[in-house]
Amino acid sequence: MSAANWRGAMNVQPRAQGANAAAAPAGAVRAPRPARPRFENPLRLLHLVVLAFLIGYPWFATPFFTYQIGAQSLALGLIALSLTFLGGYGGMISLAQMTVAGIAGYMVAIFGTAATDGVSLGWPWWLAVLIGIALATGAAAFIGWLSVRTEGIYTIMITLAIGVAFYYLVLQNYAVFNGFQGEQKVFPPTLAGIYWRDPMPFYYLALFWALAGYLFVVYLLRSPFGIALQGIRDNPRRMHALGFNVTAHRVTAYAVAGAIAAVGGVLFTWYNGLVTPGSVGTSWLINILIIAVLGGMRHPVGAFLGAIVFVLLQNFAIDVIDRERFNLVIGAVFLVIVLFSQDGLLGWWSALSVRLSTQRGETRWSSARRRLYAR
Amino acid sequence: MELSKKTVVRTLAAVLVVAAISAGAFAVGAFAQAPPVKIGLLATLEGPFAAGGQDGIRGAELAVRQRNGVVAGRKIELVKASSDAKPDVAVNATRKLVEQDKVDIMVGPLSGSEGIAVKEYSKTQPNTTFINGSSGAQATTLVSPSPNFFRFNTDGGQWMVGVGKAALDKGYKKVMVIAEDYAFPYSQVQGFMTEYCKLGGKVPVKAWVPLGGKDYASVIARVPKDVDALAVVLGGADAVNFLNQYEQAGGDKPIIGGSITVSQDILNYKGKRRDSLVGTIAGSPIADAYDAPEFKAFVADYKKNFPDGYPSPSLFALVYYINMKATLDGLDSVKGDLSGGQKKYRDALSKMTLKTPVGDVKLDANRQAIGTTFITEVVKDAQGNLYNKVLRKIDNVNQTLGLPPAEFKVGSRDEPNCP
Numbered sequence: 001m002s003a004a005n006w007r008g009a010m011n012v013q014p015r016a017q018g019a020n021a022a023a024a025p026a027g028a029v030r031a032p033r034p035a036r037p038r039f040e041n042p043l044r045l046l047h048l049v050v051l052a053f054l055i056g057y058p059w060f061a062t063p064f065f066t067y068q069i070g071a072q073s074l075a076l077g078l079i080a081l082s083l084t085f086l087g088g089y090g091g092m093i094s095l096a097q098m099t100v101a102g103i104a105g106y107m108v109a110i111f112g113t114a115a116t117d118g119v120s121l122g123w124p125w126w127l128a129v130l131i132g133i134a135l136a137t138g139a140a141a142f143i144g145w146l147s148v149r150t151e152g153i154y155t156i157m158i159t160l161a162i163g164v165a166f167y168y169l170v171l172q173n174y175a176v177f178n179g180f181q182g183e184q185k186v187f188p189p190t191l192a193g194i195y196w197r198d199p200m201p202f203y204y205l206a207l208f209w210a211l212a213g214y215l216f217v218v219y220l221l222r223s224p225f226g227i228a229l230q231g232i233r234d235n236p237r238r239m240h241a242l243g244f245n246v247t248a249h250r251v252t253a254y255a256v257a258g259a260i261a262a263v264g265g266v267l268f269t270w271y272n273g274l275v276t277p278g279s280v281g282t283s284w285l286i287n288i289l290i291i292a293v294l295g296g297m298r299h300p301v302g303a304f305l306g307a308i309v310f311v312l313l314q315n316f317a318i319d320v321i322d323r324e325r326f327n328l329v330i331g332a333v334f335l336v337i338v339l340f341s342q343d344g345l346l347g348w349w350s351a352l353s354v355r356l357s358t359q360r361g362e363t364r365w366s367s368a369r370r371r372l373y374a375r
Numbered sequence: 376m377e378l379s380k381k382t383v384v385r386t387l388a389a390v391l392v393v394a395a396i397s398a399g400a401f402a403v404g405a406f407a408q409a410p411p412v413k414i415g416l417l418a419t420l421e422g423p424f425a426a427g428g429q430d431g432i433r434g435a436e437l438a439v440r441q442r443n444g445v446v447a448g449r450k451i452e453l454v455k456a457s458s459d460a461k462p463d464v465a466v467n468a469t470r471k472l473v474e475q476d477k478v479d480i481m482v483g484p485l486s487g488s489e490g491i492a493v494k495e496y497s498k499t500q501p502n503t504t505f506i507n508g509s510s511g512a513q514a515t516t517l518v519s520p521s522p523n524f525f526r527f528n529t530d531g532g533q534w535m536v537g538v539g540k541a542a543l544d545k546g547y548k549k550v551m552v553i554a555e556d557y558a559f560p561y562s563q564v565q566g567f568m569t570e571y572c573k574l575g576g577k578v579p580v581k582a583w584v585p586l587g588g589k590d591y592a593s594v595i596a597r598v599p600k601d602v603d604a605l606a607v608v609l610g611g612a613d614a615v616n617f618l619n620q621y622e623q624a625g626g627d628k629p630i631i632g633g634s635i636t637v638s639q640d641i642l643n644y645k646g647k648r649r650d651s652l653v654g655t656i657a658g659s660p661i662a663d664a665y666d667a668p669e670f671k672a673f674v675a676d677y678k679k680n681f682p683d684g685y686p687s688p689s690l691f692a693l694v695y696y697i698n699m700k701a702t703l704d705g706l707d708s709v710k711g712d713l714s715g716g717q718k719k720y721r722d723a724l725s726k727m728t729l730k731t732p733v734g735d736v737k738l739d740a741n742r743q744a745i746g747t748t749f750i751t752e753v754v755k756d757a758q759g760n761l762y763n764k765v766l767r768k769i770d771n772v773n774q775t776l777g778l779p780p781a782e783f784k785v786g787s788r789d790e791p792n793c794p
Contacts, residue, residue, distance in 0.1 A: 064474035068467060171585055174788070180557040180586060181488060184462075185495070274492070278461035315471050318456060326457065327421065 067199035074206035077307035078264030088297030091233035101265025102280035107132035109183030140258020182276025296346030411450035415472035417483025422459030434692035438699035447711030462492035487512035487559035509694035516743035535566030554608035565786025572793035608633030632657035673732035
């Protein structure tokens with residue numbers, strides 16, 4: 001069955017038209033409708049403006065804003081994107097995405113070069129990165145294979161357990177992971193005369209991979225695999241009855257998300273210049289979930305929006321309020337966003353665009369919301 | 376729902392406007408005065424050392440208050456940041472202070488691994504002077520030192536000098552080491568063992584436990600029958616947990632403590648084994664019962680300024696105080712002149728003899744402090760309270776613990792070794 005047909009069957013077109021969607025009964029699966037053209041308006045002015053801003057950003061931002069805010073947001077956003085993909089479109093909330101990212105980081109340090117004697121193998125950087133991403137993807141598939149037979153809270157529990165187990169492994173293993181100290185001085189290479197950890201080159205490196213990850217996810221969601229995955233999210237039993245291998249699709253989704261998280265993990269390790277048990281501890285496992293939820297899981301761009309807000313808060317909350325109380329600001333902002341918007345920042349954005357349009361009554365936003373939340 | 380959302384949006388907008396106006400007012404206020412000197416202050420206000428970080432900030436603030444917030448005619452502006460004892464978090468917080476808030480001088484961080492990471496970062500910022508907070512890993516200043524990173528406190532190894540001899544004097548010929556598994560305890564164990572092994576002591580077993588471990592049963596089971604004492608280099612809750620479990624297991628070996636093992640908070644814990652701590656020897660840069668007038672004045676000043684602080688300043692308060700005092704004394708000696716890439720200021724720091732509550736401090740070629748270490752022993756006073764008596768005061772302890780630099784190896788899990 002073609003992707004377009006499936007989208008009709010599952011009623012998950014990118015943009016439902018108001019009145020029709022309103023008339024349709026709210027339910028998991030609605031009556032099939034004729035398929036629409038695949039790309040209604042793939043490129044809008046907004047996209048170009050955002051792209052121009054992202055490319056021009058380092059030219060007017062300070063190195064601090066380029067590196068610590070910009071590049072860090074992009075790297076973290078990429079890791080959170082893997083969770084948005086898994087959770088928003090696969091219906092599986094995995095807390096182990098930072099673990100996968102950490103595995104990639106550790107492998108780059110172990111196969112490549114790090115400060116620790118006797119641990120690093122010193123292979124060329126590109127080989128270490130490829131091995132790191134491959135191993136992390138394999139580990140993600142394994143995590144998926146372990147956890148796909150569970151649902152909801154049990155998926156969260158089992159992935160959390162795997163994440164914590166990995167944390168203790170790297171904390172207590174000295175032969176390979178160098179224990180508490182972790183792997184220090186894991187830097188990107190100097191290539192074509194450019195040291196890729198300098199603010200501007202690193203920003204563009206992160207931007208390239210963030211855009212690549214974003215476009216890959218957007219593309220994948222419209223492919224037969226992505227459509228089937230969303231079908232499985234909405235009604236696995238029905239998809240199974242239709243002849244889809246639900247487990248295989250889910251494990252594949254874990255592997256794909258793992259590959260994205262692994263790229264983000266390598267970038268994040270290079271950004272920090274080190275990877276330690278602290279990088280894969282419980283707080284980071286949960287931070288990735290916070291980033292994804294904060295931005296909104298309705299669209300892949302939410303992961304990056306969430307990451308920007310998260311990084312800004314981490315850096316500047318302490319200036320708003322003094323001393324040890326600054327975590328209160330971070331918590332309060334998270335609460336406000338989650339309480340007043342059902343779908344993070346993206347929810348606010350949609351509500352705002354509805355406000356600005358003159359349309360009354362049934363709107364794009366409300367129909368989109370019904371479509372997404374009445375599962 | 377619509378109404379309430381609107382209200383929320385309006386309220387938020389109002390808050391933002393008020394915040395913007397007040398920020399503007401602050402900026403105007405700052406312009407009105409002579410240019411202030413901006414000092415970044417980083418400590419752990421989160422994570423396992425949150426209490427220590429808070430006391431460290433008190434120490435640093437005390438040094439500022441003693442000058443009434445002014446140095447060489449310039450107002451001192453402290454910009455604080457927090458980390459959670461993780462090196463990546465510490466570097467991010469430092470980068471924000473240096474590159475975003477544009478501080479002139481940076482003071483911090485608190486913990487060992489953080490110190491190594493911040494030192495590495497300092498190499499990329501040659502126009503800012505970095506002064507340590509209380510981190511005590513040897514590698515910070517010993518391995519590839521940074522030309523603009525200064526440490527006016529002695530390190531974890533220096534803090535334990537003299538404990539080996541004190542242990543042998545007590546008749547402990549064989550000792551088992553129990554320590555946390557990271558850079559700072561490595562330094563502490565090395566400081567103890569270097570002297571102890573040289574004088575003929577034996578350490579047949581070393582048990583490295585994870586930071587924040589709860590269960591010490593397996594470690595206690597490994598204590599050999601024939602050792603005379605246990606050298607316990609654990610901090611905070613880890614130390615209390617270990618001592619309780621060792622007591623419950625019926626252990627009766629005397630204890631040799633690390634610098635943060637027998638501090639006030641642990642001496643005051645409620646347990647039957649508390650009394651058996653009497654006689655515990657330890658090494659530290661601070662001794663509560665040190666009776667020099669400078670130290671007594673420091674304690675009195677601390678108590679007066681921070682009624683909500685500890686009954687007596689902790690190690691972190693003293694060490695942050697020392698480093699902040701060095702920062703300000705240095706500024707004073709160059710009349711606040713930070714021009715020319717702060718070259719004059721750094722020369723002044725390198726050459727100065729710093730007066731601290733626990734004696735004079737000088738820097739070596741790696742910009743690492745040479746200073747005083749106390750050997751203390753836990754004793755019981757008339758009211759039944761435990762406190763640390765000063766057994767011995769050792770001045771001018773250097774970073775290589777008296778060994779020639781070529782012979783000295785940075786402490787690790789396997790170094791030194793004398794089974």
